[in-house]
Amino acid sequence: MLDPFVHLLYAVVAPLARHVPAAALVVALTLLTRLALHPLMRRPGLLTALAQAPVFATIYRLFTTPVIAGQQNLLLDQSLLGVPMSGHLLVVGVPGIFVLGVVLALIVAVAWLTVLDTRTHLPELALPAGQPPEVAAVAERMRRVTPYLSLGSVLFAAFMPLAAMLYLLTSSTWSLLERRHLRAAAAL
Template identity: 40%
Template sequence: MFEFLDVPVSGALFLVDRFAGFIDPVTAPVSVALTIVLFTAAIRLALLPFSVAAVRGERARAKLLPELKKLQEKHRNNPEKLREAAADLQRESGTSFFAGCLPSLAQLPFFMVMYRLFAFPSVGGQPNPLLDHTLFGTPLGAHFTSAAGPVFLGLFALLAVVAWISSRRQSALLAESPTPPPGGGLLKLLPFGTLLVAAFVPLAAGLYLLTTTTWTLVERALLRREPGIRTPAAG
């Protein structure tokens, strides 16, 4: 189904495998696991400009929402007039209601490649060698349902902490927002979905989830503190 990802995934596998071999003399027991963490962090760092653009776009979109609500109330019986007024509002503000969406979408192929690299038993029709390695005795290709143990329990504990902090920050954002989005309660629960996913994917993919969600948590906190990038919750 995702054969079009075979080439980039194979390239990523080559880089990860080579780097793991390079650091193996120093970090032999955890070389591949550490490489997964470092590789994920490196990709997230490379994608930082997209994240900055997305946050700026969310800020611009959040500023437009109150005005859009006023227009919807004013022209609720005239859809054509509402479209024209909304277009004028976007033109005058120099942004759009979809600002921030494109940078987020641009990151999806990278996340798909990384997830496939760490979650699937084969790459390009060949066995995935990354999943043959271990972390403290637990194979990186093992699933919680078949190899429950201290490593998985530690992983779930760390994912739960990250999810809890993310949920609290989401709650704070929703409280700050002058126009809370519908389904705000569900938004606060979404971070805990990583625990459910981690229960059904290989340990390697769980390490990827822990790294990328932690990165997102820290990244968003730092970007919100930057002048001109702070954004209220906008859904």
């Protein structure tokens, strides 16, 4: 289903990868995707995450598929500090674990900052009058758990290739900064 997108993105990215490191291309693609989706951020919900899913899946495929459009995937030869962009914690050697560990630590840091930011700015619960106490209790528990959902990305990141980890790190950082910017702009 994503093959046409993978082929198209590969046709654009592969020639660029001869002159620009693949890690920089992943970050640039992520930033362009998030910039294009910025207008959707003014409304709360999952729309932004769902809109990113095909881009993430395409980038994931770019760095895990050995043959694209009948050609050997040259992106698999790209690396960051000696770690293949397709490498993940389960297959890289000792130096690779250090590089992936640093990227994973950055993802953890951004996820934790997101937890703190969400907890600080989570609105108070407003239920319609006349709700049973059980409904209010469940809603309050959900409100307290919600900020910690961003930590789920850390679990997935541990098993992703480096290219996908860079996408997640860039996208998560963008989301955190974007939310702060939108709140500041709304306060003016």
